[in-house]
Amino acid sequence: MHYDYQSIEKKWRAQWEKDNLYKVEIDESKPKFYVLDMFPYPSGAGLHVGHPLGYIASDIYSRFKRLKGFNVLHPMGFDAFGLPAEEYAIASGVHPADSTSKNIERYKEQLNNIGFCFDWSREVQTCDPKYYKWTQWIFTLLFDHYYDTASQKAAPISKLVAHFEAHGLKDVTAYHYCEQPFTADQWNGFSTSEKEDILTDFRLAFRKVGYVNWCEALGTVLANDQIKDGLSERGGHPVERKAMTQWYLRITAYAERLLKGLDDLDWSSSLKTIQRNWIGKSEGASVFFDIDGHEDTIEIYTTRPDTIYGATFMVLAPEHPYVSQITTDEQKSAVEDYKNYANSRSERERMSEVKEVSGAFTGAYALNPFSGTKIPIWISEYVLMDYGTGAIMAVPSDDERDHAFATKFDLPIIDVIDKSAYPDAGREDKVGVMINSELINGLEVKKAIKVISQHIEDKGIGQVKVNYKMRDANFSRQRYWGEPFPIVYKDDIPQSLPLEALAVELPFTDDFKPASGGQSPLSRLTDWVNQDNGQRETDTMPAVAGSSWYFLRYMDPQNDDAFASEKALKYWDAVDLYVGGSEHAVAHLLYARFWHKFLFDLGYVFSEEPFKKLINQGMIQGVIEYLALKKGENESNHFYSLDAIEGDASDYAFIPTHIDFVSQYGSDQSHLNPSGIQSFLQWRPEYKDATFYSKAGGFKADALPDDFQLLTKSEVGKMSKRYYNVVNPDDVVADYGADTFRLYEMFLGPIEQSKPWDTQGIEGVSKFIRKFWGLFFDGDDFKISEDEATKDELKVLHQAIKKVSADIEKFSFNTAISAMMIAVNELRKLNCNKRAVLEELVKLIAPFAPFMAEELWQYLEHTQSVHMASYPVHNESYLVSDEVEYPICINGKKRALQSYPATLSKEELEAEAMKLEDLAKWTEGKKIVKVIVVPKRMINIVVK
RNA sequence: GCCGAAGUGGCGGAAUUGGUAGACGCGCUGGACUCAAACUCCAGUGAGGGUUUCCUCGUGUGGGUUCGAGUCCCACCUUCGGUACCA
Known part of the structure; x- marks a missing residue:
C-alpha cells in the first residue's frame, strides 16, 4: 500500500491535539525528566531548516524518555522581546506586539508541522505581562538584596541597613564598591539620598555611570556580544564609547560560584572553557604606590608581584580619576589632548587598528615601594579603567605591552629574571630565577611570587587578591520593546515597586524612535512616566532578562501568585537536558545561572544549577x-x-x-x-x-x-x-513528509557538528521510511503474521533494540538510524512480517517517525497511542552466536578469516589457528614468537 | 596572539574506545523489469597491480610506543568556532 504521508500526518496532528496527548502534569508516581530547548526569537523570516535540528534531537529524546516510563516535561515558548521587532516597527509602522504575535503564530504552525511533542498548554511568551510581571519581581529582589560574603549568599538590604545603623561600614561582610568608611553615627546622620548612594554600592541591581557601547544609529546601548568587529551585529552600525547612568546587575559577586559550579556540570568542555575564560579568574596582588609630592597613593593590580623590582614606570587608564590631580602644568595640554583622543576613538577604530602604542606622560612620579626608585606615571588606552584598579605597574622586562610601550617612549628596562635555563621561554612565561631583586634574588619565579606577596602584606602596602575579568552586567536599554523596570524615582532616589504593583505594563505607543539624549521612547510618554509616587524609569530591560528564568515558568505557567509553585519547582527541580546553540555560551547561560543561584540563595528554587546537561547542536x-x-x-x-x-x-x-x-x-x-x-x-x-x-x-x-x-x-x-538561500522546513515537509524530514536532519551526522544543508541524501531516508512501511503490507493489503518469530528474526530485532537504545542515550541519532536501516534491510531479506517482531520495531522508530509509527500502531489494532506505550528492552540471549568469525593476523595484518564455535577457549583457538594451511606461506622459515588471542575479537600470530 | 574542536573514499559520515578501516546513506557503474523513462529490484564501487581463490599501499604531514594505532605519545600543517590590549 502506498505510504501517503500527507493524509497520515494531517490526521494524527489533529488527533493528538484533540487528545491533548502531550499534556503533562505533576505525577509523583513517576520519575520526572525535564527536556528543554532554547526558545526561539520569533523573527519575521520564520523558521528555516537549521532551527529544528536541536528541536528534533530533544524531541526524540523526550519521546524516548517517555516510552521509558519517565514523566517528561518538554515545553516550548518564545523569547519575544527584542530589537528586530522594534527595528521592523520603525521601518514599517507595524507595532511590535502585532508583528510578534503574528510571527509566533507562524512559528507554532511550522513547529507543529514537524510533529514535536510540546505541551503547548505550558507555552511562555516573555512579552506577556503575566510573564514579565515575574521578571520584574525578580529584578526587585535583586535590587533589594546584596551579597553577603560571610554566608556566601544573597541577603536582604534591610539586614545591611541594620548593620550600618549599629556599626557603620566597619566589619560589614558584603561584596561592595564602597570606598569611603563611615561610622554608625555618620550613617544615621546621612540624608536619604546619601544613604542611597552608599546602598547603591551594595545592591545586586544598581545604577552607576558606566562607559557603554552606544550605537547612535540604533539609539541604544549594546552588550559586547551584540557587537561584531566594532559594528553593531544588527545593521552594522558604528558603536562608540559613551558615559551614561545605567542599571547594572552585580553578577561579579557570584563570579567564584559561577566558576566553581561549572565543574559538576555535564556540558561540553569547550563550552565550560568559554565560560571559564569569560569569568577570567586571576590571582595576584594589589599594591599601593606612593606618588611623589602627593598625599594619595595609586593602587595597582598585578599577577606578577615577583617582577616588582622591574617596574620602571606606571600607566593609568586615561579615565582614571587621579589623572587630573597628578598631572603637572607642563604636561597638562599633552594629557588633555591624549584623553580627548582616547575618548573620541570608537571601538571600531581601536579594534581595526594594528596595535600601535600611544600614551602621554603626566609629569608625575611614583615611588617603587621596593627599589625606592622614582618612576614616571603615564596614561595610555591599553590600560582599561574597568579592569583591576585601572592602573598598572609596568614591567617592560616581563610584559609584552609594557615592553612595547617602554621601547616607544624610551623608558628604562631592568631585567629581573634570569631565564637562561629556559631558552624557549617567552617574555611572559613564569619561569627562571630572580635577579636584581634584593629581597627575592635567587628564587624561582613561583617561590618568588609567594615570598614577595608576603613582604607586600607585611609592609602593609597591599594584599594578595583575586581578580575576575567578568564585569557587572549592563541591564539598561534605551528601547521600547522590552520589560519596563519596576522602579519609580522619588526625588531621584530609585524605589522598587511591591509585587501588588506589578506587572508594570509596557504602555502603548506608535512612536518607537529613540528620544533625544540617549533616552528611551518611553520617556516621551509623560503620563505614564509621571506617577503620584514619583517618576518611572524609562529604560527597558535587555533580552537576557526574560530568558534568564523562563525554564522555571514552564513548570507552572499560569500561576498568578508566584513565578511557580513550590510544589512544581520541587518536582521538576532543574533541567535535565538542555539543547541549544553555542552562540548563547556566554550571555544567556551565564545570566541564567546567576539568577538561578540568586533564587536558590533566597530559597525559591531548590537546585544550585539550572541546566545539568547541555548539548550544543551544530548549525x-x-x-x-x-x-x-x-x-x-x-x-x-x-x-x-x-x-x-x-x-x-x-x-x-x-x-x-x-x-x-x-x-x-x-x-x-x-x-x-x-x-x-x-x-x-x-x-x-x-x-x-x-x-x-x-x-x-x-x-x-x-x-x-x-x-x-x-x-x-x-x-x-x-x-x-x-x-536568498533560506530553505523552509514546510517545503521539505510538503515534499517528503515530517517523518522523513526529522530522520534526515538526524541522519546528516552528529548533532554537535555544523554542516551545510544539502538535500542530496534525503532520498535515502525517504526510501527507508517506505521500506519500513512496506514490511507491513502485501500489495495493498495490511498483512501481518501471528506466527512465532525465528531465531534469526529475533536476533535482528534485538540487535536493533540494543543499538538504538544505547545510541539515543548518547545522542548519536545518526547511528541509531543506521541501525534501524540495517534491521529493515535484514527483515526484508528474511521476508519477515511477524507481529512479534514488527510491533517492537514500530515502538523503536516511534520517537524518530512519530506519524508513521502511530499509523502502523493503529493498523496493528491498538487503541492507545504508540507514544504512550513502553520502549522495547533487548534480550541479550537472542544476540549470542554459536560461531564467531575470527580474523587471523600475522604480525597484525589480516591474512585469513575463519569461523570457530563461540565456546572455544583461548588455547583451543590458538591450536585451531595454527592448523590453518592458508597461513603456511606466512610462517614458513620464520619462528613463531607468540600467539595473541582475544576471544570474540581476533587472533594474531607474531613471527620473526 | 591565546583558548577550544576537528582533519577518514567522489560526498554526508561509521568504527564496540588499542583488535577485520570505510557500517549506513548519497553518488557512480553494470544488469533485471519497461516500447521507453521514472519507480523498484540484483550486483559492484578506497587506490594501484595480478585479473580466479592474490598482493602492495591507504585515516592531514613527519616521527615514536605496541604483537597490533584512525584511536595513545611528540613535533608540525590545515580548517572551523570562541576570545582579544584583562595587567
Missing part, C-alpha cells in the same frame, strides 16, 4: 550562490561563468542569487542553465539586457545555446534572507 548552514558580474563601465551588463573569468577576481562583483535558480546547487559544478537564467531575469529585470559569458563566448539571454552553463560561486555561509 545547519546555507550555501550562498554568487554570480560574477564584471565591474566597470557597463556595470549591469556582463555576467561571467566562473570558468570564463579573466584576470583578477577583484574585477568582479559577486552578487548572491536565489538558490532555486541554480542547478547542481552547492557543488563545484553549480551553474545557471538557460532556464535558470530566465528565472533570474524575471526576478531581477534590471539585468534583462545583460550578456552572459561562458568559455564559448558571450550571449544575450534570448540567444543562449541549450547547453549553456554559467558557473556560479558556491560558498558555505549563513542561511539568511539576504543571501
